[in-house]
Amino acid sequence: MNPRSVRPPRGSTALELDPLGAISARGFLVVVAAVSLLCAVGLTITTADQVSSWPLAVAALSSLVAGYAWFLRSAFRFDHGVTSDRFSIAFALVAVATVLNSLSCLGSNIVVRDDWGLLTVGLVLVAAAPFRTYNELRGYTAVAGAGTGLLAVLHGFASLGDGIPLPVTVLVAVAPALAMGLASVAYARQLLHGIYAERLQQADDRDAQIDELRRRFVDDDVVGEIGSLRSDVVPFLARVRSAGRLTAEDSARAAELAQTLSAAISASRMLDSLGDHVDLLVDESGLSLRMHEDDRATLRTLLVALQDSPHTRPGSVILELLEGESDRFGSVRCASDDVRALRADVTPFLRMTRLMFRSASEQVVGEELLVQFDIDRLA
Template sequence: MNPRLRLTVQQADPIGGAVAAPLVVVGSAVALAISIAFTFVHLDEIVSPIAALLGIGLVGAAGLALTTGVLRSRAQFASERLWLVVTLATGAAVAEYVSTMGRNAVLYDDYGPVTIGLLLLCTAPYASWIALLGAAGLSSAVLSILVVGSSVSSGSRQPLGSLILIGSAAIIVLATAGAAYSYSMVGSIVSWQRRVNRAALQQDASGRTAADPHASDPHPSEQYASEVVRDPDPGTPAANRLSMLGREVLPFLAAVVSSDRVSVADVDRARELAEALQAALKAGIEATWLDDLAEQLRAERATEVVVDDPSGAAAGFSSDQRTALTAIASWLGDGTRSRLLRISIVEGAGAGRIEVVAEGGAVRPKQRELERIVSIARAVGFGTESIISPERAIVELNYLTT
């Protein structure tokens, strides 16, 4: 799925979301000031002071809900918070309509559309463009009903279409501006992150080439052989089996060559060694880059890493997906954050799930720091979910398979 369809600016760039928080406070204060000022402008039209005060209070509550939702202490702005803000702001517009029912001469001095649109604009860094347009459409539909009711009660002869357009214009314009900002910013951030990921992979590849300047391009047959049967890293099960086979196979072959005849026991022994060699080669072929990453973390971080990828799905990951999973595993696999790191991959029914679990660390990871790492996975198309408990930290990545 295209990341632009569901990602928010905060998810793609958590630091940028934190920087935008003060603007939300300013926008919420401006919305409250507008509701108070507009109420005084049509003070002579108010027939229910209680409803008028309730409307101002609901605008303040919507601004407060939005402001508290973007606090630094919160890991991420929840989508439910957006609908809470829209519901409160729309409720304020309904209260304003009730306060001037039957005496509302004009629509341009109603604060409902302006405050709803302004609050949606303030939500742009924390909501996807689809959610913003959906919220704008829902609130505009409610206000359209109010406009029709106000026109009927006041006996206005103006065309209903023009009245509905005027009543919804502020919401549509401001919400569209917020949606355009969200769409363009997410696209820019995701493109930048992908360029950085590719540059990092290329730099890593060039670094390995520079480490062996005398290496020449292998013959195609040698390259194919190195890909099929590669030397396992020291300490891996495949390396241990090959080492054992080397100690047993060579003496056995020497004994068979020097003997006059081959016994039944020699045939049985040859079959056993052939099966063991086949198992060792199969282990080397089935090992993926994720197994290499696990070995590197064990060696460099002193962290026990367990990889459970029975179908070898990791071998089919794109470079962006590998970079994202590597970043999460490397960060959680730090010796201070975990003593045991479990990585499991399951695929089926057109979807896949990766679960990374870190246990037994001396330092408990912070949710905000973890979200910054997980945002890399969201930027390359993974659906993400992270949980931190006193015992473990869990990151779940979901993706679609082709």
């Protein structure tokens, strides 16, 4: 499916559609934060002779650190992550750092390209690309461009008197923030379209799979395999219909076939492959078969991840499903010689479990990782 031909919902972010993308987005944010801080500290030290106010310079660095600290904290939170409000605070702190950095060398600035604030205000937008909507980023880019332009004009009048035309100074000052801001807008927009197209493609694939399964179900004559339907019942019904009359033997045969078919229908129960992924399944009330398919898929993913982890003690994965009078709940237990490493291995899937089960929680109990959850809905 072509990403250009789809129209994703306004106001959505790629991470809302693809929560697993947070893994790479967070790593990227950490690197950008480190680069920004190194760049700020490095340029402050190497251009120390241009600093006219050290309190402002220190305040600028502090504001930058606070901005990225807040951004990182938001990104690593379990709840809604980097919301619009949270990012606006992070951006405001970085923008304040840019202004303070610029003011700290007012009157003594030699070249505007040495101002690290012009870079960091663009870098924070690059880091925000996976987290926020492209419309928001467009607004922040405009703010960053306008702000850096104004600061350049200010310096043009106050500091830079070496004959460089003011428009050139402004262009040089604005270019990094504008380049990185527009890059983040383009990235966020394209990623959202791509992920949304992927979502629709998966929906199409799912429909195709169901059609294929339906076709195979018919072709394999699964219905005919129930009891002796094809071998006995169909010929019997065809013969009786063809004869147009019923004999006493036919009635007896019909009763016999009805009994056999009834037993076969009762025996033909729902398939359940969830138990394939655990070493012990405790499910006395047959809850597994009645759970909602989304919940079963979530549990299946977690169980497969636990079985795949090299830190899982073999034979220790237990799934327990219990049904009370008014509630249903379950737990997954998994033993390990290094439970914390095991938990780190399956962290994305624990997050997924929290996303799908309203009351899911995990804890380390001795040498076991214990995941508990309520089952609110049934299929």
